[in-house]
Amino acid sequence: MVKLYNDGGRITAALSGDIDHHTAREMRQELDEAIAHSQPELLIIDMEKVGFMDSSGIGLILGRLRAVHANGGEIIIKNARPEIAAVIRISGLSGLLVEGNTNEKATN
Amino acid sequence: MKKQLINECRLSFPSLSVNESYARAVTAAFAAQCDPTVKEISEIKTAVSEAVTNAIVHGYRGCVGTVELILRQLSGGVIYISVRDKGAGIADIEQAMTPLFTTAPEEERTGLGFSVMSSFMDSVNVKSTPGKGTTVTMEKRLSCRTAPGFRESSVNPVELPEKQVT
Numbered sequence: 001m002v003k004l005y006n007d008g009g010r011i012t013a014a015l016s017g018d019i020d021h022h023t024a025r026e027m028r029q030e031l032d033e034a035i036a037h038s039q040p041e042l043l044i045i046d047m048e049k050v051g052f053m054d055s056s057g058i059g060l061i062l063g064r065l066r067a068v069h070a071n072g073g074e075i076i077i078k079n080a081r082p083e084i085a086a087v088i089r090i091s092g093l094s095g096l097l098v099e100g101n102t103n104e105k106a107t108n
Numbered sequence: 109m110k111k112q113l114i115n116e117c118r119l120s121f122p123s124l125s126v127n128e129s130y131a132r133a134v135t136a137a138f139a140a141q142c143d144p145t146v147k148e149i150s151e152i153k154t155a156v157s158e159a160v161t162n163a164i165v166h167g168y169r170g171c172v173g174t175v176e177l178i179l180r181q182l183s184g185g186v187i188y189i190s191v192r193d194k195g196a197g198i199a200d201i202e203q204a205m206t207p208l209f210t211t212a213p214e215e216e217r218t219g220l221g222f223s224v225m226s227s228f229m230d231s232v233n234v235k236s237t238p239g240k241g242t243t244v245t246m247e248k249r250l251s252c253r254t255a256p257g258f259r260e261s262s263v264n265p266v267e268l269p270e271k272q273v274t
Contacts, residue, residue, distance in 0.1 A: 018132075021161040022125035028216065052132065052150070054157040055224050059216030083150035090227050091220055 002030040009041040016049035019057035031064050039071040048079035057084075058091040065096075111182035115141060119177045123168040123193065131160045131177055138179045139187055144250045151228035152187060152248060158221040159191035159244045165212060167195030167242055185250045189229075194241035201234050 005012040011034055017023060035043065043064065047053075065075050077096045080088060088094055117138050121127045132153045139152050156177070163175045173195050180188040198204045205226075210219035225232045229246040236242040 018129055020125075020128045020132075020157055021165060022128050024216070052153065052157075054154050054161065055218050055220040056161065056216075058220055059218045062218060063216045083147060083154070086151075086227075087154060087224060090223055091218065 002027050004030070004034050006034075006038055009038075010044065011035070011038055011040040011042075012044040012046055014046040014049065018052040019050055019060065020052070020054055021056040024056040024060045028060055028063060031060075032067060035064065035067045035071075039073070040068065041071075041073045043068050043073060043075045045075060045077045046079055047077060047081070047084055050080070050084060053084045053087055055087065055091070057087065058093065061088075061093060061096070062091075065093075111184060111186060113180060113182060115181040117177075117179040119179075120174050121177075123164040123173050123175050123195075125161075125164055127175075128157055128160055128164070131175070132157050134177070135179060135189070138181070139250070141181060142185055142187065142250045148248070148250050152189070155225045155228045155232075155246055155248075156189060156191065158224050159189070159246070162221050162244070163191055163193035163195065163242070165215065165217060166198075167193035169196060169212075171195075187248050187250060189246045190243060192241065192243040197238040197240050198234070198236040198242055199238050201236055205234065 001016045003014040003016070005014070013031055013034065015027060019027065045061065061075070061077070068075050075096055076098050077088065078098050080097060085094075085097055088097060115138070117134065119131070119134055121130065135156045136149050136153050139149060144152070160175060160177070167173065173193060176192040178190040182188055203209055205222040206219070207223045208219040210217040222232065225244070225246060229248045231247045233245045234242065
């Protein structure tokens with residue numbers, strides 16, 4: 001599931017549940033709509049409520065990275081638990097990981 | 109020394125993506141008997157998810173077939189996993205296992221499935237025949253803090269205090 005918080009040029013996408021080949025398709029659609037609509041300078045992917053992710057999640061991140069980069073924007077990933085960070089490291093995308101809470105999520 | 113079989117689970121399910129989470133859940137429940145760490149459970153689940161997704165996406169591309177998952181607990185705290193499909197098969201296994209190689213980039217497949225399996229498991233073997241199907245077998249030794257067959261004390265009878273024996 002994807003919850004989106006739009007704050008000017010920034011979008012926070014709070015993902016939840018498992019990210020696998022089955023669920024990634026729906027997440028991809030929701031994220032692409034938000035990116036096309038807002039053309040964010042920063043997309044923050046919040047993984048706090050993601051319990052599982054396999055390489056389908058890497059495909060999801062890479063695809064969105066291309067879309068955001070095309071508009072001159074950036075992506076960061078926050079609150080990834082260690083098991084999920086391990087999958088992200090295998091893919092070479094560890095540069096997108098940020099530690100701790102960056103307080104960029106809307107409160108409502 | 110040959111490893112002794114302690115438990116086995118055989119499972120078949122249709123190659124629908126909705127069943128990927130089911131395969132992971134069964135694997136986690138089966139491996140729980142070994143008292144694995146959170147990290148180990150996560151690694152095994154991820155490896156199974158990759159192998160099952162490959163069977164669904166590549167083995168049975170454009171059709172629905174049966175995916176067979178075999179889980180074995182072996183002595184010494186070893187988990188054995190086999191994921192088998194009777195689908196398309198792989199002509200060049202070495203190429204398929206090369207990191208970032210994928211035949212389905214349009215579906216945002218990254219070609220990292222085998223890299224993830226190899227990173228999280230002790231061994232990964234692939235047998236495949238084009239037109240007949242693919243079998244991926246993996247093994248991982250767990251830390252197994254209290255697993256049966258690993259520490260004999262775990263199966264010793266419990267001694268009750270005398271006052272409770274009437």
